[in-house]
């Protein structure tokens with residue numbers, strides 16, 4: 001009997017400790033003032049701290065950059081909390097699987113697509129220092145496609161002082177409908193330059209590769225400061241390695257060692273505003289970074305509806321809180337441009 005009582009007491013003790021709430025500051029994390037203003041839900045805050053504790057141990061393989069990106073989220077699913085990890089992996093040319101796409105893919109793998117859309121409330125990054133970036137364009141495309149991104153929070157836990165920053169993912173999104181409208185006269189290109197770019201973009205859109213149906217097929221044409229025009233259309237393939245129109249034309253310009261673009265026009269279906277993926281905005285932002293480095297104006301990003309209406313912005317406006325090689329390593333980019341520019 002004594003033994004049974006002891007076992008029962010032990011059982012109740014275990015039960016009590018299981019149902020006891022988790023300590024609030026598991027890793028000594030502390031929200032910054034703006035983060036506290038954004039999130040007051042104590043349960044969510046505890047889940048964020050829990051994810052940050054776990055993210056510290058996320059596996060990564062940044063064999064090229066040496067830059068570890070560790071991410072985690074806490075998801076409630078079927079009455080249980082799951083802490084799920086993601087980490088970056090780099091390979092070859094350089095390419096990479098990024099931490100946030102890795103993480104969301106793990107959520108889908110473990111809990112399914114609906115859980116990814118409905119139950120992922122935040123992505124928490126663990127790092128020595130928190131930067132200003134809200135991720136690359138490609139990750140933004142993936143987050144928009146797979147999560148309830150209007151509500152998604154981006155968290156950064158700074159290991160050096162254990163402060164936690166929280167921002168809305170949607171601060172990094174700008175729908176095409178929010179690009180300012182412009183008349184042909186507003187656009188700082190000659191009438192002839194604008195007309196020929198629109199024509200080139202429309203013509204490009206007739207090509208490309210669209211083996212899989214999409215309502216988002218576009219063509220793009222760019223004009224360089226050297227006066228040359230480059231153009232490309234989207235192209236799909238069986239491996240789902242889509243090639244993007246803006247990236248395509250910028251690659252052609254770079255192949256000619258023509259690194260400074262003035263304007264890029266994007267055309268979609270006649271009568272509709274074309275979509276510009278965030279991945280393509282990333283290519284444009286990086287290229288506009290060359291202009292920024294040399295004191296040239298930012299590349300103009302112009303949408304045409306194919307019927308004489310325009311919207312005009314810049315990649316800096318279309319991809320807020322972005323990062324680029326020009327910001328990471330300005331001297332290396334400057335040296336590269338000096339040794340590669342054509343017509344020097």
Ligand SMILES: [Zn+2]
Pocket residue numbers: 098099135136137138139140
């Ligand atoms: Zn990314």
